Amino acid sequence: MAEITAALVKELRDRTGAGMMDCKRALAENGGDVEASIDWLRTKGLAAAAKKAGRVAAEGLVGVATDGTRGAMVEVNSETDFVAKNEQFQSFVRDVTNVALAGNITDADVLGAAAYPAGGTVTEALTQNIATIGENQSLRRSAIMSVKSGVVTAYVHNAAAPGMGKIGVLVALESTAGADVLEPLGKQLAMHVAAANPLALNGDDLDADLIARERAIAEEKAAQSGKPADIAAKMVDGGIAKFRKENALLSQLFVMDGKTPVAEVVAAAGKDVGATITLKGFTRFQLGEGIEKEESDFAAEVAAVAGV
Template identity: 45%
Template sequence: MTAITASMVKELRDRTGLAMMECKKALTEAGGDIELAIDNLRKSGQAKAAKKAGNIAADGAITIAQEGNKALLLEVNCQTDFVAKDENFAGFSAKVAAAALAANTTDAAQIAELKLEDGSTVEEARIALVQKIGENIQVRRATIVEGDNLAVYKHGLKIGVVVSFAGDAATGKGLAMHIAAFNPVAVNAEGVSAELLAKEKEIAEAKAIESGKPANIVEKMVTGSVEKYLNEVVLERQQYVIDNDKKVADVLKATGTTVAQFVRFEVGEGIEKKAEMSFADEVAAAQAAAAAQ
């Protein structure tokens, strides 16, 4: 058997787009023969899936699995809304969410190794789905929410919310809908992170200083801006989506409901999308590439 060197692993990685450990494994199984390793990878579909991995997957769907006092939110990404609505994609997402909840894990690497009912791993099922659908598909993130009372709400495919609460069940459900619509960052002002507050204060100070007002006025302007921000992002301070005449805090008090925790997932949060290339730009790029050869 030929010794597996770093340069061989690098060459296979460059040619297939697979991760380093996958390339090393493929080379070991092929006895150090790079061409045989590539053939084996093509047969298994891994090489094709790896090429798709370069495509940005910013669309997709949120799936929620619940069992007793636990609920798991899962985001699985694809490239287009069309695939997000595909029954094969939905079936894959549901199976992954159920497996992750059963294993009590939210780590993407661990989820990839979980076994599904048919005996395949999540990663093997993902690769098979990429082959079938022809788009990059990625299991992006997951989180688990626990509590004696859980309210679960999905708004279409793109937004999912789980609320852990105590008190009135109808209010819990209403809160989940509210959170989906208004996207608060914390239950109360004390829950807003110092980082977010510092960033908002910095922005407010820059705007206030530009006004040319005296320092004491600037300070009041900054305080007012931060309060306005808190009114917009704190759950208890927001106008209730079901009754705009009331704030969420009023509804909580009236119904004897308290919120322990909530999690809101929205598809594509934080993923930078590439702007689509126009036909003219595509032609120009092709011409430039041809001229460079």
């Protein structure tokens, strides 16, 4: 058997764009024959997947799954919204979300290495999807929520299929109250989170750097107002207090009535059933948030193809 040298691996990688470990494996499977290895990678869909890997994938689906006191959420990206309607892609998102739930997996790399229901690993199944669907796809992130007693409820906005859509939310309610009480409350709270996009559960939990930036903006506005220093300081403190209130879930006004703070909604629900209900936390995924999308000029693309 031919020696699998670094130079051979590099040559195969340069010619196919496949991953280094995939190239090494291909060469090992084919006795160091580069041409045979290229064909081997193509039959496995690995070369085709690698060529698509540079494309921006900011569409796709957020998947959610719950099981009583536990819930999982994943984001799987694709290049176009059309793929979100593809049954094969939807099936993959559903399966991966269930894998995350079963294994309590919060790390995308760990999830990628986990066993896929149909065989192989999640990453291998994703690679096969890329090859057959024809678009770059990526497993971006995963989240798990759990409570000792109570429920974790889920909601998806702009659902493309049951349990998957453009925005996914998990809400954790801890209580001895029954699921018949907690599930509807959790669903309403999850819908609120989807709409209001709180940044933290409590005002004190807001990111310190975010508060510092807001304070700097408030101080600049106060300085420009020409007010005396003591009044300006109160303006800044008032502005920060307002920012904390409007961006923390428990102090936000419930979207269902527009007037009751979420904390009071939860407390009232507990009082009605004679049991304490605690909103322990939430997780919200919005598809593609934070991914820099490529802006395309359709007219320019058509002109380029036409040679204009």
